[in-house]
Amino acid sequence: MAGAGSSINGSSNRKNNNRDSGSGGGKKAIKIIALITLYIILMMAGFVVAYKYAINSGTRESVAIYIPPEEQIVINIPLGSSTSKIASILKEEELIGSEFLFRLISSFEGYDNKYKSGNHIVAKGLKYTQIMDILIQNPQAVRVTIPEGYNWYQIVSMLDKLNLISKDVFEEAANNLNLDLKSLKDIPNGRKPRFEGYLYPDTYEFGSDAKEKDIIERLLLRFDDIFLPEYYDKARELGMTVDEIITLASIIEREAKLPEERAIIAGVFYNRLKSGDVFHKKLESCATIQYILFKKEGKIKEVISIEDTKIDDPYNTYIHEGLPPGPICCPGKASIEAALNPQSHDYYYFVAKGDGSHHFSKTLEEHEAAMRQYGVAR
Structure with missing residues (x-):
């Protein structure tokens, strides 16, 4: 009897336990459903807030x-x-x-x-x-201002960032472009970037349908427009090609900070180009070193070192005589005119004063004294 009684009591306990267990499971399910419902409500509330924020007044x-x-x-x-x-x-x-x-x-x-x-x-x-x-509006024309003194790489990067071009497509278009313009005829075959110096700095508007080829042609045609007929005559008088004029103008553009100094700086470089002194025949332009470094590093190095002037590169005017192989930037009209109309003087040197202007010297001794005066170390 004791055994039977124990069995009955055990069965009753199990039933009670099962009822308790079922009740606890139901409560958990209700809690989960409540949490999910609360989460959905919060999500919807958050969406409503975000939606209202996104489309609020005045849109x-x-x-x-x-x-x-x-x-x-x-x-x-x-x-x-x-x-x-x-x-x-x-x-x-x-x-x-x-x-x-x-x-x-x-x-x-x-x-x-x-x-x-x-x-x-x-x-x-x-x-x-x-x-x-x-x-939903019609596509807009994009206005672009190319600053004077920007080089090919800076211009391409700017146009690429504006989503106007693909760099690779732009460069391929430049290499394959066949544009019969008098101003471009002196560009040597095989030089890269082919049109360095000739993408004229100005403000342009390009439509949404403008292709890389269209943009290059527009910039080159603008250059051809500003290179006036008398410029060709003046270049011949100076014994220089258009490409040499643009190369010199590009150096002037990068060296001159003040408009009134462009022709003076042009005169310094002409004095060196015409000099019978081997030492003076080297232009020793910091701007050409900056161009070399830009091609390597992608940025302008404002202050160059003695080591920089020893870089083995055709554009290094500290170790090579005469003009570099091509332009180092795209010069504006004022620098082109300075290259065509250099000031006549006896200066062979100039050093930056630190305020945008330059001190010009006739002899090396004067130049070294000026460098000490303005804290320029070499």
């Missing part, structure tokens, strides 16, 4: 907002791009935080299938719908 007029040139970012929307593709492009450029949110707003607000391919100017910090409003 419909965002196309008219002024974007300062230094903040402008040019993005290219390929033909046939889906909203997902556009969102990916914007995310990659760090113009939006969420591709999902962009796609959702685009769908809800009716922007899908309205985006225009081509170049568009946007900026960081714009609302999602501001960007959308811009992208």
